[in-house]
Amino acid sequence: MTEYLIRRLLQSILVLFLVSVAAFGLMHAAPGGPTQMMISPGLSPETAAIQKHNLGLDKPVPTQYVIWLKNMLKGDMGYTFKNNVPVGDVIWPAVKNTLVLMSFSWVLSLIIAIPWGIYNSTREYGLSDQTANFVTYIGFAMPTFWFGIILQEFFSLKLDWLPLSDMYSMDKQGNIGNLFMHLILPSTVLVLVNLAGYVKYSRSSMLEVLEQDYIRTARAKGVPERKVIFRHALRNALIPIITVLGMDLANLVAGAALTENVFNWPGMGRLFVDMARSREYSVLMAITMITAVAVVLGNLIADILYKLVDPRVQIGRKGGKA
Numbered sequence: 001m002t003e004y005l006i007r008r009l010l011q012s013i014l015v016l017f018l019v020s021v022a023a024f025g026l027m028h029a030a031p032g033g034p035t036q037m038m039i040s041p042g043l044s045p046e047t048a049a050i051q052k053h054n055l056g057l058d059k060p061v062p063t064q065y066v067i068w069l070k071n072m073l074k075g076d077m078g079y080t081f082k083n084n085v086p087v088g089d090v091i092w093p094a095v096k097n098t099l100v101l102m103s104f105s106w107v108l109s110l111i112i113a114i115p116w117g118i119y120n121s122t123r124e125y126g127l128s129d130q131t132a133n134f135v136t137y138i139g140f141a142m143p144t145f146w147f148g149i150i151l152q153e154f155f156s157l158k159l160d161w162l163p164l165s166d167m168y169s170m171d172k173q174g175n176i177g178n179l180f181m182h183l184i185l186p187s188t189v190l191v192l193v194n195l196a197g198y199v200k201y202s203r204s205s206m207l208e209v210l211e212q213d214y215i216r217t218a219r220a221k222g223v224p225e226r227k228v229i230f231r232h233a234l235r236n237a238l239i240p241i242i243t244v245l246g247m248d249l250a251n252l253v254a255g256a257a258l259t260e261n262v263f264n265w266p267g268m269g270r271l272f273v274d275m276a277r278s279r280e281y282s283v284l285m286a287i288t289m290i291t292a293v294a295v296v297l298g299n300l301i302a303d304i305l306y307k308l309v310d311p312r313v314q315i316g317r318k319g320g321k322a
Contacts, residue, residue, distance in 0.1 A: 082280070094271040098267035136200050
């Protein structure tokens with residue numbers, strides 16, 4: 001296990017380095033730049049050159065990358081071009097807000113989806129299973145921004161039951177009840193999207209396990225069906241589900257750009273869109289790297305959970321899991 005963790009740590013460092021190089025190169029290769037957003041068209045070339053020098057944008061791109069990497073390793077994510085504000089002061093509040101929305105939606109999705117998928121695997125093609133298939137089709141096919149707008153139109157504008165957007169109402173910052181009311185609509189959109197995948201994966205995984213010989217043997221020995229499902233089948237069925245959940249852990253930090261923009265939620269998804277419009281390279285790079293770290297950690301946590309769920313899994317062996 002220790003050898004595996006060390007090997008994965010080294011691999012993760014390499015992956016993060018390659019992600020940083022690719023992201024930095026792509027952002028600087030994109031048309032335009034922060035100077036186009038900040039410098040007026042009538043500015044003289046000499047003044048524009050001075051402004052670029054002050055921003056450090058007159059250096060070669062490899063030199064800019066080395067400077068950025070050194071600062072990032074020290075915990076300095078840089079400053080915004082427009083307001084000269086530390087990037088951390090911009091990002092960390094957005095991370096906190098995204099964690100509130102995504103964690104609430106994610107936990108609610110798991111509470112509904114996994115028991116529902118397990119139940120449907122024991123009653124294949126029943127009414128509940130058909131309903132889950134219908135929800136799955138809607139979740140995969142329906143554009144999230146359109147669904148969010150429909151919810152706003154009906155529950156906020158017509159019925160006036162729920163807030164239209166934002167995280168808090170005016171003068172109610174920090175009010176838990178007010179936060180909960182603002183969470184209902186965006187989390188409904190995210191839960192529908194998550195249900196589409198989680199119910200399908202949990203049902204398919206359980207069906208595959210229930211067809212195994214050892215399950216037939218347990219039933220032939222007269223083991224109660226409840227014990228067969230939750231003690232014998234569920235543990236093995238959880239391994240593919242853990243893989244999906246590990247990949248989705250990154251979304252807890254990265255947020256959902258479309259949903260956050262539709263509901264004006266001040267999280268990472270909306271921040272990324274706003275910073276992309278402003279061509280704030282330092283903020284975009286910081287968001288990209290935070291998301292990459294979350295993806296790496298999610299995969300590592302999933303591998304460790306394999307071992308906890310099924311002790312037979314040998315994740316420390318060369319060649320992967322046994």
